[in-house]
Amino acid sequence: MLIKDVIQNIKSYCKGTWNGTVITDEKTRDKVLYGDTDKECTGIVTTIYASTNVIRKAHELGANLIIAHEALFWNRGDHREWLEESQNKTYLAKKKMLDDYGITVWRFHDYIHSGIPVGDDYIDGIFYGIAKLTGWDKAIISSDVSGAIYLECETTTPREVGKLLKEKWHLSGLKCIGNMDAKVNKIMVCGHVSEGGDSNSLIKKVDENNINLLLPLELIDFTLSEYIKDSGQLGYDRAIIAAGHFNLEEPGMEYMVNWIDDALKTHIKTDFVQAGDMYTYM
Numbered sequence: 001m002l003i004k005d006v007i008q009n010i011k012s013y014c015k016g017t018w019n020g021t022v023i024t025d026e027k028t029r030d031k032v033l034y035g036d037t038d039k040e041c042t043g044i045v046t047t048i049y050a051s052t053n054v055i056r057k058a059h060e061l062g063a064n065l066i067i068a069h070e071a072l073f074w075n076r077g078d079h080r081e082w083l084e085e086s087q088n089k090t091y092l093a094k095k096k097m098l099d100d101y102g103i104t105v106w107r108f109h110d111y112i113h114s115g116i117p118v119g120d121d122y123i124d125g126i127f128y129g130i131a132k133l134t135g136w137d138k139a140i141i142s143s144d145v146s147g148a149i150y151l152e153c154e155t156t157t158p159r160e161v162g163k164l165l166k167e168k169w170h171l172s173g174l175k176c177i178g179n180m181d182a183k184v185n186k187i188m189v190c191g192h193v194s195e196g197g198d199s200n201s202l203i204k205k206v207d208e209n210n211i212n213l214l215l216p217l218e219l220i221d222f223t224l225s226e227y228i229k230d231s232g233q234l235g236y237d238r239a240i241i242a243a244g245h246f247n248l249e250e251p252g253m254e255y256m257v258n259w260i261d262d263a264l265k266t267h268i269k270t271d272f273v274q275a276g277d278m279y280t281y282m
């Protein structure tokens, strides 16, 4: 199958609408970020981010298509003029590696978040994959307009959840804040806590809904982190486990290996290659 047909089949398999609006080629982030699509696909690698090591590994596996959830060259929109102008050395070396190995990179973000078929419905393919691989698929209870996902579980502790995440998500460490022995029943996967100004509405939500454990995508020290630190020190059942944005979403790309044949209506060898753990801990 040609790479362009692989891409088209995967797009068609997904729901393809966001809040009722159809995802269009002009507006979507899901672009071919690198390489040619008019050639036969020799194999596929799925990952969160096509890091240099992922590219090397794809070549070793005989794959010429990397399906990555995030951008390739370190900015929203994957703009490269500034890298060409400044002749950025890391950019040139990474580009040369893609050229030498003849690898095509397609970003698969909006379509997978729009939904993959599950039963008679569509569910966000990233969060469905995370839930399946973590053993939480029965625990999903709700989501809200901010994209937050709420889980209700049997009583556990942040320490126990941390152990589970390290094992299932293949991580070497986690950043934790708050009361690690808290009683946890309510978990919230929240979005990007990356604004230094305030997280007042999120903090209100946590307080009003008695959320015990937060799993943020991005997390800064300001606002939510400070609030959870104070809450934990006061003995409340509150904690944060910040695995990191890519570490958290990557299991969704790992799970894709389970459904890609259904999308392609044929078998193409597909391997998941973990780009994370983003962090090295000392």
Ligand SMILES: [Fe+2]
Residues within 6 Å of the ligand: 069, 109, 113, 126, 249
């Ligand atoms: Fe995502």
Ligand SMILES: [Fe+2]
Residues within 6 Å of the ligand: 217, 245, 249
């Ligand atoms: Fe993301």
